Amino acid sequence: SSELTQDPAVSVALGQTVRIKCQGDSLRTYYASWFQQKPGQAPVLVIYGEDSRPSGIPDRFSGSRSGNTVSLTITGAQAEDEADYYCNAWDSSGNHVLFGGGTKLTVL
Amino acid sequence: QVQLVESGGGVVQPGRSLRLSCAASGFTFSSFTIHWVRQAPGKGLEWVALMSYDGSNKYNADSVKGRFTISRDNSKNTLYLQMNSLRAEDTAVYYCARDYGDTQVILDYWGQGTLVTVSS
Numbered sequence: 001s002s003e004l005t006q007d008p009a010v011s012v013a014l015g016q017t018v019r020i021k022c023q024g025d026s027l028r029t030y031y032a033s034w035f036q037q038k039p040g041q042a043p044v045l046v047i048y049g050e051d052s053r054p055s056g057i058p059d060r061f062s063g064s065r066s067g068n069t070v071s072l073t074i075t076g077a078q079a080e081d082e083a084d085y086y087c088n089a090w091d092s093s094g095n096h097v098l099f100g101g102g103t104k105l106t107v108l
Numbered sequence: 109q110v111q112l113v114e115s116g117g118g119v120v121q122p123g124r125s126l127r128l129s130c131a132a133s134g135f136t137f138s139s140f141t142i143h144w145v146r147q148a149p150g151k152g153l154e155w156v157a158l159m160s161y162d163g164s165n166k167y168n169a170d171s172v173k174g175r176f177t178i179s180r181d182n183s184k185n186t187l188y189l190q191m192n193s194l195r196a197e198d199t200a201v202y203y204c205a206r207d208y209g210d211t212q213v214i215l216d217y218w219g220q221g222t223l224v225t226v227s228s
Contacts, residue, residue, distance in 0.1 A: 043203075086153050101152050
C-alpha cells in the first residue's frame with residue numbers, strides 16, 4: 001500500500017513509557033524516521049535509521065522495527081514530550097515520500 | 109550552522125500562481141537532496157516534492173502533479189517551488205527540508221515554513 005498508518009492519539013503518565021506505532025508495507029523495505037512537532041513549530045527529527053538519534057535528542061527516545069511496523073518509544077516521558085509525532089519513509093516505489101497521519105501524545 | 113529559510117508565501121486567488129524559495133546556508137547545498145513538505149491548517153504533514161542534489165532527479169506528489177514544479181539553483185544555494193493553478197486545498201504552511209539520507213529519507217533540517225493561503 002502507499003500509506004503509513006498511525007494511531008491518532010496516545011496518552012502516557014508522566015515518567016512512564018509509551019510506544020507510538022506506524023504501519024505500512026514500505027516499512028518492510030525502508031527504514032523510517034520519526035519527527036516531533038509542537039504547536040507553531042517546524043518538525044524536529046528525533047529518530048532515523050534502525051535506531052539513531054540526531055545530536056541533542058535525549059536518549060529516552062528510541063526506535064525499533066518489526067515486519068511492517070516501526071515504533072517510537074519514549075522511556076520516562078516528560079511534560080515537554082507532549083507533541084504530535086509523525087513517521088516518514090519512502091513508499092514502495094522508492095521515489096515518493098510518505099508521512100503517517102500523526103499521533104498526538106498527551107503526557108498526563 | 110545549517111539554515112533553511114522559506115519565502116514567497118502569501119494570499120493568492122484560486123487559479124493563480126506563486127513561487128516559493130528556500131534559501132540555504134551553513135552547508136554544501138549542492139551535495140544534498142531537498143524536499144518540500146506542506147501542512148494544511150490543523151492537519152498532518154504532506155510530502156510535496158523533492159529534487160536531487162544536482163537536479164537530475166525530481167519527483168512530485170500525485171496531488172500536485174502537473175501543477176507544481178520544483179527546481180534549484182546551486183549557484184545561489186536556493187530551491188524553488190513554482191505553484192500554478194492553485195486550489196483552496198493547497199492552503200498550507202510550506203516547509204523545505206534537507207535530506208541527509210542515502211537509501212533512506214532523513215529530513216534532518218527544516219525551515220520555519222512560509223504560509224500560502226489560496227482564497228478569493
